Amino acid sequence: MTILKEPDFGTPASTSSTSVTVEVDGIPVTVPAGTSVMRAAATSGIDIPKLCATDSLEAFGSCRLCLVEIDGRRGTPASCTTPVADGMRVRTQTPKLEKLRQGVMELYISDHPLDCLTCSANGDCELQDMSGAVGLRQVRYGYEGENHLSLEKDTSNPYFDFEPSKCISCSRCVRACGEVQGTFALTIQGRGFESQVSAAGVPLMESDCVSCGACVQACPTATLQEKSVVQLGMPSRTVLTTCAYCGVGCSFKAELRGDELVRMVPYKDGGANEGHSCVKGRFAFGYATHPDRVMSPMVREKITDPWREVSWEEAIGYTASRMREIQAAHGVGAIGGITSSRCTNEEVYVVQKLVRAAFGNNNVDTCARVCHSPTGYGLKQTFGESAGTQDFRSVAAADVIVVIGANPTDGHPVFASRMKRRLREGASLVVVDPRRIDLVRSPHVEATHHLQLQPGTNVAVVNAFAHVVVTEGLVDSDFVASRCEGYEEWAEFIARPENSPEVVESITGVPAAEIRAAARLYATGGNAAIYYGLGVTEHSQGSTMVMGMANLAMATGNVGRDGVGVNPLRGQNNVQGSCDMGSFPHELPGYRHVSDDAVRTVFEQVWGRSILPTPGLRIPNMFDSAIAGTFRGLFVQGEDIAQSDPNLAHVTAALTAMDLVVVQDLFLNETSKFAHVFLPGTSFLEKDGTFTNAERRINRVRPVMAPKTGKHEWQIVCELAAALGYDMPYTHPREIMDEIAALTPTFAGVSFAALDRLGSIQWPCDEDAPAGTPTMHVDSFTRGKGRFVPTSFVPTSERTTRKFPLILTTGRILSQYNVGAQTRRTANIAWHPEDVLEIHPHDAEVRGIGDGDSVTLASRVGATSLHAVISDRMPVGVVYTTFHHPVTGANVVTTENSDWATNCPEYKVTAVQVALRADAAEAAAVPGTRERAVVD
Amino acid sequence: MSGTTPPTVRLANEIARQFAHQPPSSAATAIAGHIERFWDPRMRTDLQHHVATAPESLDPVALAAAKLVGS
Missing domain, CATH: 3.10.20.740 (Ubiquitin-like (UB roll))
Structure with a gap:
């Protein structure tokens, strides 16, 4: 093209x-x-x-x-x-x-x-x-007069330059920063001839600019220009593809000059982003060609041995023979695999097929286990489908927006811009979060209510919301009567005094009057939409909270039309897709339980192998079983479990106990330290397939360049299956999607041809909805009647003590992504060179901690060190850090606690102590000193 | 929480806490159903082992549920 x-x-x-x-x-x-x-x-x-x-x-x-x-x-x-x-x-x-x-x-x-x-x-x-x-042929005015030609260039941003001498003061950048992005970092400073675009008078890197690229996109001249264009020249061809960062799934034009990628430009017709982007998708693609990438397969007998580069044949043959040896010695169920939410649907599908058909068990799980597995469980139980209800556009029709346990401006920035636009238009905002996230108060946006709850009390808050709705007569009785079941039992439960805002106030720390006012606003303010993130799911009651939100939405009739719904903001680009593709050990593609004989038969007929009718191991169960000695071989596709999973001492003990760990990834990550086989993977620029974003939108991922490793990841998996004696003879990923469509009713109408024709498709896509389904549960719920489920609040067993008096909650920031394997290998590192600990001024003062001091962060399972940042956006008693850098290893301190229904880790509540490091001078130079032993 | 509690016992007890608001018999049935739907057979077997050897480690409702679960 x-x-x-x-x-x-x-x-x-x-x-x-x-x-x-x-x-x-x-x-x-x-x-x-x-x-x-x-x-x-x-x-x-x-x-x-x-x-x-x-x-x-x-x-x-x-x-x-x-x-x-x-x-x-x-x-x-x-x-x-x-x-x-x-x-x-x-x-x-x-x-x-x-x-x-x-x-x-x-x-x-x-x-x-x-x-x-x-x-x-x-x-x-x-x-x-x-x-x-306009036919301009002459300019009568020379440069002798006053002009702007000597204005200094701002090159502070790592990705684009600002050259004011070329500015025509059209204000497109200023308006893009406000209207499109919603940051308002730019302004026109001065009047008349003195008018200049300015980032509040400071260089861009010192300003509020978030480097989304909207200004660069809007600039009609070279005033705001990508450095890559300056260095490489104008691109000459375009490949339409999909971003591989967060769950928004933005469409991009990969613009190349020859075979060299010059820039990524957001695509105006992209259904998810409609021409907008963030700093990661727009600029942070350099990791794909980073010298750290491993290009050849590697093998070693023991994890203490040096890596040995081998041929693909040897690596695959070695993996297959070791896997079969383990099964021969320890049973069919002694091996398994983990799929990746950073890989395509097709790549994920073949891994779960490898496990179920070639390994012969159901020991397959996915990294969604540690983020949104409670979403799948909770929405399936209540609505009948493990997915969000709306498309992103829907937020434009919302009158009341409730954001619970999510920080969209950092985690899902392009969707946050949509949300902020609607908020500027007048929609009301309720934020439920222990931290004062940016949305609570930012330019032209202010939350009507910020319910600053104690970590771990989500369910108490959502129950109190529902209590107000039921006891104050705010239920949408017609909706409930015609669309739902189980209401009477639930209403009796929720109306009990123990769920009232007044009673839960002492638990949640949220004033009862605030909850009552917010609940009334949600129930009576027009279209009300809930958006939530990992602050909901990563708790011991993550699944309960998802069901609690679904109950609330049903009770108020806020399901089944534009502007409403229950909407998970998925963390990684293909979390939804990896779950859709049968990555959970109890479900085949399309969320159908392995115990269903009819479903299993359909797969068995196409796959030619019998499938076990019992669930396999989840990731935490794999670790426990490895330590117990019954699980000894693991294929890990594109996930760094030795950095991202909780209680790393436990994780590394499990990995060390295994006989064979196979890692398929771009880089030698933390998990590869425990691996025996390394299979180099492909970046999104090399992949050919599809991603499915948080709004169930299936987007094409088109190859911008050939695999730098010589093989697509799906090919590697198919060759491994063949080496294990099971053929998966696909010649192109479109054939994999065709098989998915043939076996999965919600994907029945999906094909590469249909995606090329329609641009993108939101599943379900079938005969009744050949172009997809932007809004779910319109006339009836997927399960027929929406099901109310009583949601008792059960406090987490993780409690503060005298020894560990603070609560640690973890999350991420705008410039970095997940374990940082990609973004740390880009210029994004300029914004976040290390993980830091945010701590309230009071908590810092009583510990003698100053801003920038090196501190020890300890829980009952481990300790690490990092630098403190004093911040009053934290409540007293709560500290916060990110997990983007392996050197700090935030998950050294997180515990084995998990959601009762899904085992999703309780990352958001860990009792900790923070102390100024005694060896502060030394520690200041070496952040991340870890103690993986139990400290209690 | 003790780090020495066997994982299946810990998980069963955590599930039982969530069903504490229900009458014990219906809670046990619901928990057993959950375990059968989501647990790998070896975990069920391990749970049965603890039922047989250390029933006191299990919450009474979890114990009742475990007795309903097939391994």
Whole structure:
């Protein structure tokens, strides 16, 4: 494909259902009422010259280039700010307009460095294009007068430069930062001729800029330009693909020059992101070509041996023979595999098939175990489907937005921008989080209620919400009566005094009046939507909380239409997909239990192997069984369990106890320290397949380049299966998807051809919904009736003590992703060179800790050290850190506690003590000193 | 929580805590159903071993549930 330049209609589309017909240069055109003259003209194929207008931003009307003449109207109005009117007759090219536009352009050019031939934007500059479009042939004004040509360039950002001498003050960057991203880091400073784009007067890296790239995208000149374009030149071809970071799943144009990736540009028609991006997806792709990548398979007999590079044949043959030896000695169930949410659906599918059909057991699990497995359980129990209810666009129709245990501006930034846009339009916000996350108060956004609960008390809070709804007569009785079951029993439970806001106040720390007010707002404020993250799931009652939120949504009728729902914000790019693909040990693809004879028979007929009817081991069970000696061989696809999983002393003991650990990954990660075989994997730029994002949207991942290792990951798995005596003879990933579609009713209509035709598909996709299903449970729930489930609050057994008086909660930040294997190998490291411990000023003061001090963080299972950051966004008694750096090893201190239903670890509640390090001077230079032994 | 508690006992007791609000008999049935639906057979076998050798380590409802679970 040659470079894909998407059409720019100048102003956003109108959503009006009323049509208006106008005539532009004699051509009749019918458009929705409210459409600008500029857009109407563009719709009919007439491009009116413009500089300050672009269709991702509201009309601004500053550049005076898009002037038109309209019959019956005086003057020359700007076409971007003039809406169409029925019968309007517009002329876009007249001698008068030509003269005006040339005059405007002449002034722009008179203060612009005319270095077009050597400019990085040469060939992709709207100022250059418009000079041609208006027929500018001379500039009468020289450079002798006052100008901006000597303004200093800001190169502080690692990914893009700001060159103010080329700025035309069109404000597109300023408006993009506000309207699209919602950060408002940029402004126009000064007045008149002194007007300049500014990041509050400081270099970009010292400003509030979050490097989302919206300003670069909006800039019509080379003023804001990717450094990669400056260095490599303009790209010449485009490959449409999908980001491999968070669960938003943004569509991108990978723009290349030859075979070299120059930049990633967000795709305007991407269903998830609609042209927006974040610092990770937009810029942090350099890890794919990082020198740390391993390109050859490696083997070693013992984990103390050095790695030995071998051929693919030897690595695969060695793996197969060792796996079979283990099974011969210890039983069929002594081996298993873990799939990755960073791999494609097709890659995941073949791994679970390898385990079930070639290994002959159900010992397959996925990294979703440690993040959103409670979502799968809770929503299946209540709604009947293990997935969120809405598409991302739905938030634009929400009147009340409740964010529980999620920090979208850091974890899901592109969706957060959608959410903030809606909040600026007037939707109300309730934040339920121990921390004062950015959404609580940021530019033009302020939560109506911030319920700053004690970690571990989510269920008490959601029960109190529901108590208010039931006891104050706020139930949507018609919805409940027609759509749900189990209401009476649940209502009797939830109305009990123990669930009242007044009673739970002493447990949650949230004032009863605040909960009552927030619950009334949720129940009566119009369309109410719940968005949640790992602050819900990673608790001992994670599944209970998911069901509690589902109960609340059903009781108030907030399911089954635009603007409402229960929406998990998935952590990794393909968490939804890896779960869909049968990665859980009890479920075949499509969330169907292995004990279902009919379902198993369907798979057995296609796979030609019998499938065990009993569940296999989950990841934590694998570790326990490894230590017990019954589980001895593990295939790990793209997950760093020795960094990301809790209680690392336990994890490493389990890995050390195994006879064979096979790691398939890009880099030698922490887990590979315990591995005997390393199979080099492929980056998303090399993959060919699909990802499924948090809104069930299946997107194509198209290969930008050939696998640098020589093999696709699905090929490696198929070759391993063959070496084990089981053929999986696919020749292309499309064939894998065809098999998935044939065996999985919710994917019945999905194929690579359909994805190419439709762009993306939200499952379920079948005969009844051939283009997919943006909103679920519209007329009835997947399980028929929505099921109310009583959700008793049971406090976690993890309690603070005199020895461990603080609660640690963990999470992530904007610039980094998961264990950091990718983002640490990019310039994103500039924003987060190490994990730090956030601690409230009071907790710091009583311990004699100052900002930046080196501290010891200890729990009953382990200790580590890191630097303290004093922050009043933490409540007293709660500390916070991230797990992006292996050197700090935050999970050294997290415990074996887990969600009762799914074993999802309780990352969000660990009793800890923090102390100033006695050897602070030495420790300051060496963060991350670990003590993996039990310290209690 | 003790690090020496066998994992299956710990997990069964954790599940039992969640069903403490239910009458013991229905709680035991629900817990047994959950274990059968989500536990690998070797874990069930291990739980039965503890039922036989250290029943006092199990919550009474977890113990009742374990007795309903097939290994």
